[in-house]
Every structure is written in structure tokens, then in C-alpha cells.
Amino acid sequence: MVVAYFLLPLDHLGPQRPVLSWVLFALLLTVVAVLLLRQIRHVLLDRPDSRPGVVISLLIVLSVHVFSATYYALAKQPGEFSGLHTRLDALYFTVVTLATVGYGDITPRGQAARLVTVLQIAYSFVFLTAAATALTTRLRDMVVRRPERGRSR
Secondary structure (H helix, E strand, C coil), X not given: CHHHHHHCCHHHCECCEHHHHHHHHHHHHHHHHHHHHHHHHHHHCCCCCCCHHHHHHXXXXXXXXXXXXXXXXXXXXXXXXXXXXXXXXXXXXXXXXXXXXXXXXXXXCCHHHHHHHHHHHHHHHHXXXXXXXXXXXXXXXXXXXXXXXXXXX
16 A cells, blocks of 8 residues: 555646646545445444455555555645655655644644645544544454353353
């Protein structure tokens, strides 16, 4: 997935196609959020046929790449970012924002960049935290149930 991020034709996004860029960002983020909520539901309903660990992990990585690609496209607009020039810079900024570390070497300066940064923080608090909680709950339940299976035999 990381290799795909670096190979995506992101040069077609940004200030030369702002409507396409915003629609694509909103659509991808919505799809990932819906899929995350679906997986969380599978965990809460304790569906034995689901594999939420793999799917939730992939969706978290995908959401990081959606934000990274958006930051990369936004950085092409003059005045939006200070210090963000490459795809790696965008990925770095996304991970630093997700981890709430905030080194300060890359800063959102424009209104659109600040809006997306705030959206990422809110998205992380709501969707990624819920997904990670559901995943750890599922793993804990699996560990607790394992000894029960051994005793019944």
C-alpha cells in the first residue's frame, strides 16, 4: 500500500483541478469511514466469519494515505503549507499529526490546509480510535476465549 501511494498519479490533483481533488478526498474518506464502521459493527456483533484485524489495519493505513495524498495536493497551492514539498513530507506530516507529536517543521499555513488538518485530527479521534478500540477488544476476547476452548475438550 505504501508503494502504491508513491506510484499514484497525484500530479493530476491540486490547484489545477480543485473540484476533483475535494470530491475525491471527501469520497475516499467517506468510503473508508463507512468500511471502518462496518468492521466495528462486526466486532461488536462478534461475527465469527469476519476478519476485522486485517481489514481494520488496512483501512487505517488507507486513511493515512488519503490524508497524505490530500496534503501533497494541497501543498501545490502557494501559501497552504510551509515545509511540505514531497510525498514523503506529506506522509511524515500525516503520521506526526496522527500521533499528535507536532514537531513544527511542517506547518499548515493556508485555510484549506488547516481545515484538512483539523479534519484529520477529528477523523482520528472518532474513526481510528473507535477502530483501534474494537480491534483490541476483539483480540482480548480471543485471548480470553482460548483457555475456555482447551478446558472443554
